[in-house]
Amino acid sequence: GTKWGKVREILTEVEKKCATPVARLRQVADAMAVEMHAGLASDGGSKLKMLLSYVDNLPTGDENGVFYALDLGGTNFRVLRVLLGGKEGRVAKQEYEEVSIPPHLMLGGSNELFDFIAAALARFVETEGDEFRIPEGRQRELGFTFSFPVKQLSLASGTLIKWTKGFCIEDTVGQDVVVELTKAMERQGLNMRVTALVNDTVGTLAGGRYEDNDVLVAVILGTGTNAAYVERANAIPKWHGLLPKSGDMVINMEWGNFKSSLLPITEYDEALDFESLNPGEQIYEKLISGMYLGEIVRRILLRMAQESSLFGEVVPQKLEIPFILRTPHMSAMHHDSSPDLKIVANKLKDILGIHSTSLKTRRLIVSICDIVAKRGARLAAAGIYGILKKLGRDTLSSPKQRTVVAMDGGLYEHYSIFSECLNNTLNDLLGEEVAGTVVIKLANDGSGVGAALLAASHSQYL
Ligand code: ADP
Ligand code: MG
Numbered sequence: 001g002t003k004w005g006k007v008r009e010i011l012t013e014v015e016k017k018c019a020t021p022v023a024r025l026r027q028v029a030d031a032m033a034v035e036m037h038a039g040l041a042s043d044g045g046s047k048l049k050m051l052l053s054y055v056d057n058l059p060t061g062d063e064n065g066v067f068y069a070l071d072l073g074g075t076n077f078r079v080l081r082v083l084l085g086g087k088e089g090r091v092a093k094q095e096y097e098e099v100s101i102p103p104h105l106m107l108g109g110s111n112e113l114f115d116f117i118a119a120a121l122a123r124f125v126e127t128e129g130d131e132f133r134i135p136e137g138r139q140r141e142l143g144f145t146f147s148f149p150v151k152q153l154s155l156a157s158g159t160l161i162k163w164t165k166g167f168c169i170e171d172t173v174g175q176d177v178v179v180e181l182t183k184a185m186e187r188q189g190l191n192m193r194v195t196a197l198v199n200d201t202v203g204t205l206a207g208g209r210y211e212d213n214d215v216l217v218a219v220i221l222g223t224g225t226n227a228a229y230v231e232r233a234n235a236i237p238k239w240h241g242l243l244p245k246s247g248d249m250v251i252n253m254e255w256g257n258f259k260s261s262l263l264p265i266t267e268y269d270e271a272l273d274f275e276s277l278n279p280g281e282q283i284y285e286k287l288i289s290g291m292y293l294g295e296i297v298r299r300i301l302l303r304m305a306q307e308s309s310l311f312g313e314v315v316p317q318k319l320e321i322p323f324i325l326r327t328p329h330m331s332a333m334h335h336d337s338s339p340d341l342k343i344v345a346n347k348l349k350d351i352l353g354i355h356s357t358s359l360k361t362r363r364l365i366v367s368i369c370d371i372v373a374k375r376g377a378r379l380a381a382a383g384i385y386g387i388l389k390k391l392g393r394d395t396l397s398s399p400k401q402r403t404v405v406a407m408d409g410g411l412y413e414h415y416s417i418f419s420e421c422l423n424n425t426l427n428d429l430l431g432e433e434v435a436g437t438v439v440i441k442l443a444n445d446g447s448g449v450g451a452a453l454l455a456a457s458h459s460q461y462l
Pocket of ligand 1: 073074075076221222223224289290291327328329331332408409410411414415
């Protein structure tokens with residue numbers, strides 16, 4: 001039978017190792033702020049790359065015309081076009097299409113991936129209606145949202161530093177991804193110019209600012225996690241170029257690569273990291289983001305199955321398959337409010353082939369989801385708090401300044417226990433009064449529109 005004593009022992013251990021008391025979160029936030037300073041001081045000075053985006057002006061609302069955007073960053077990519085009508089017209093019209101990336105292209109050759117993307121883009125352009133017509137003799141312009149670490153050389157060029165989130169295509173690393181995309185578009189016979197290359201965090205920041213003037217920070221919590229914010233250019237020692245007129249520079253933190261001995265890491269996290277495509281890297285991301293949360297839960301369950309026959313004498317075969325338990329499944333189980341936890345039972349059956357579980361077992365599974373999700377949400381809150389500290393927005397100012405964090409990503413959007421926990425934790429860290437001046441705003445798919453807006457404000461025809 002089940003050795004519940006052993007199960008409890010493992011659970012207690014996991015609980016203890018995953019604990020994130022407020023005092024610890026404050027230390028994590030301070031460590032984040034310290035790393036931010038170090039990353040701004042010199043290239044390679046920190047685990048945080050603190051990448052210059054070359055975006056020194058965010059959208060004003062005056063943007064006008066038809067622009068395209070392409071958003072590549074996870075399991076899907078999206079192509080969209082917007083008709084911008086200035087202060088009055090705003091985003092007058094918007095169309096998009098979402099295409100999922102065949103898994104083999106995430107591990108193949110660079111040309112294959114970019115050809116696939118350019119072909120989808122070309123098909124999308126074919127469906128352009130009259131209201132989106134480009135004036136005679138003009139080239140279509142595109143904002144390219146590319147959500148991997150890029151060393152930007154200008155607003156419209158940048159070389160790939162490394163892949164993350166399950167992509168691994170060696171021949172792209174070190175290449176200018178704008179050149180790669182442009183060549184692929186040419187192979188498709190598509191006449192389009194990339195006028196802005198932006199990270200999704202930077203796109204979200206731009207889209208967020210267009211909607212709300214108080215947006216200073218953008219955070220992504222989706223397949224992966226990252227953040228960007230508006231820094232004063234004279235607070236970036238590693239920037240040796242001319243100071244931009246605005247005095248500002250958007251920084252793509254690449255915070256997913258944050259690492260600190262203060263992070264609560266378990267043996268399950270260590271094993272996950274060791275067996276990942278990028279061992280030793282993206283440690284913060286592996287604790288927080290949608291690609292990994294379900295996988296951590298699977299690893300804990302597997303251990304319980306192996307050491308205490310949680311699911312019977314034989315370890316369920318499917319439970320041994322990496323990444324079979326995805327975060328949306330975890331979230332569905334975690335939110336199960338039926339008295340007998342029917343959804344948990346069904347997920348176990350459908351995904352893991354585990355039949356007839358006791359209510360006690362289902363409850364145990366929900367509590368494991370709770371531990372893993374809340375650790376992630378609380379660590380994400382600590383990261384945001386760290387940015388607010390760096391910006392001096394963690395205290396009250398007079399006159400009272402409002403600070404808005406534009407948030408995007410399927411994890412935050414759909415996993416409500418996660419997002420509620422994040423919000424509550426951030427409020428705890430800020431304290432009631434300051435918490436009243438900080439808002440997290442869901443900027444649903446703002447990164448694509450944001451990239452189109454940046455393409456518009458940097459159009460070759462201005
Ligand atoms: P991406 O990050 O790939 O650009 P999204 O922002 O749409 O795309 O995020 C997708 C990710 O969000 C998924 O990989 C998954 O981890 C997470 N996610 C999607 N739906 C849910 C859900 N219902 N519950 C929890 N997480 C979800
Ligand atoms: Mg995305």
